[in-house]
Every structure is written in C-alpha cells, then in structure tokens.
Amino acid sequence: MDSCKKGTLHVKNYLGVFFIMTFVRLGYSAISTHLKNSSTSKTMTYTRFLQIKDREAAIHKLEEISNANLMNLLRLLRYNVANDILFYRISSKLIPLADHEDTSDWNYMEPLKDSLVKLQSFLSEHPNLRVDFHADHFVLINSPTKHVLINSIKTLRMHHRILKGLRIAPEHRCIMHVGGGYGDKEKALEQFIQNWALVSSDLQKMIILENDDKTFSLLDTLYLCEKLSIPMVFDYHHHLANHADADWLKQWERVIDTWQFSNLPIKMHISSPKSEQQFRAHADYVDIDMFMAFLNNIKGSVDQIDCMIEAKQKDEALFRLMKDLKNRPEIEIVDGGSFYVN
DNA sequence: CGTGGTCAAGCGGTA
C-alpha cells in the first residue's frame, strides 16, 4: 500500500507573505470508547486453553477469537474514517497465544485469510490511513537473556506477518521501547546494538524507537536511532518524566533527521500526567496548554506530523482535544481529526 | 448484573 507519503510543503499566501504551516493529524490506540462491543483484543489465556481437553477444539476457538478481533478491527477502521481519524494504532493482541511455545505447530495466519482480504480491501480504498503497532513491554531487543530475546523476535515476526497480511508496507510500522536498564544503562545500550545484529533486516526496518519514562531518555534513544538508522518517536510526557536535560527543543532537529529515509511522516506521542503524585500514569484527557506549548515550538519545522494520543479516554480524548483546538487562534481546523498550526 | 481477583509478560525495587 502506497500510503502516507510525505506531502509537499503546506504554504499559505497571506497578504503577500508566505508562511510555512505544519499539518497535524491526531490518532488514538486500539479501543474506541464510543463504538460498542468492538474489542480487538479478545483473548484466551493459556490456563483456559489447557482446560479445553480437545486440542483441535481449543485451536479452533483461538481462530474464532482472532477472526472476531479482525472483524472488529474493520469496524473500528470504518468508524475512524467516518470521523476523519486517519491515524490509528492496532492492538498487538489480535491473535491470542500466537507466540506461545505450546502452539508453535499452529499456522495462525491461514485461518485468517478471509478476514484479512476484507481488511486489505478497505485499506486499499483508504491509502491515506496510517496504521501501526506498539509492541508490548515484554518485547525486549536488549535483553541479556537468550529466551527473552528469542521470544521478542518471535513476537516481532508476528507483527510483521500481520502487516504483510494486511498488505501494508511493514517499514517503520512497529514502535517499541529500548528495553530494560539491567542496572547499567550504558551497558544496556551497547547490548541493544549487539542484539540488533541478531534481528533480521526485514524486522529491523519495521521498528521505530520511543524514549521511555524511567530509563532511556530522549538523548539515550537518539544515540541508538542515529547509530542504527532507526526513526525516533518523541514522547513528550515521557520526556517530562525522564530526562537528563529538560531542553528537548535542542534535540528536535536530530529527531526530525532520524525520519529522513522514511516514507512516513514523523510521529510523536502526546499524553498528560494523571496527577503530580502519579506523574507517569496517563490522564483521561490531553491537556490543551501542554499540547499547544509543544506545537508552538515545532510549527514550521516539519510539513506534517502525526500525533498519537495516549489518553485513557482514547477517541473521546481526541474529540475533546479537537474541540479545544478550535478556540486557538493559531489553529486552522481541516476536519474532525486534523488541522494546521500557523 | 456489578465487582474484585486472576491471567500473562518481564522489569524494578525492596527485604
């Protein structure tokens, strides 16, 4: 799918003066608070799996759940398009037990073919839709433990298979964190570089990295991204929670540069702290002042940026943010999910 | 029907 090419510069003629504006799209992840019974993460735990005596029946149940998840994914994508939301993070729990050692003989993609064809068809009709994944926090490239690394690669392979199954070019579609600190951050960063060489190049190309809220800061993550040519996703909330130097703007050009070889627009994460006491936890909604402070700093630096909202109230947080943005003089609303910053 | 406990993963902190 040839989607999300970087647009041309959005230049506006205003009283004979040219201003470069930044086009912003908002997105949300996995769940809609409005669309009822639309879970894409229905699951079966391994304990439940073992309780079903007939193994064939248990596998069949897994396939039913996976297909139901994919059909709800289609419903959600339709809902998103109807609401002008063209940026969406797909759940990593679409296929329960896909990577479990006890189901390694199960070809989980085969029974999903019909569902995948329906999704392919919808996605091909909407080439501007940007969808991606966020690997779970136990997917750890820099683990010093062999089986953790092997399981992580296995899980990344599943993400890659799903993207291929959806006929989406897998490049830069899967975000993840650097990993654990293991008591020595510098060593853990070098371990990432060591282990990176063990990851096949098609999986490498799928991955983008995000600064985290406890261990690997903007500077740490940039170090890896520049060294290994990985696009970096800046998480503003994580940066506030974890930094050696608070001044992120100094590094902004470097962040932009990590995307220079990508076909996708630069993206970032936006969320607000739940409270001063629970600073790292995500609030229900995004604080408009915090977001505007960010936008006013970066406007004009890129022609387009996609902002993933990580708020508890999901799509409702997106709608509320769009409503708040309407009152800001520097914002020019385009539709239900995108706007220009002047 | 609502709710607290359980599941799954691995890190991080404490004793």
Add this chain to the structure above:
DNA sequence: TACCGCTTGACCACG
C-alpha cells in the same frame, strides 16, 4: 534469592 508492584484489557467466580 524471593517476592511484590507495575501495566494492560479481558474474563471469571462470586455474591
């Protein structure tokens, strides 16, 4: 070394 908390959404047993 051993345990508990953290995180996430789903699901189950209980009342």
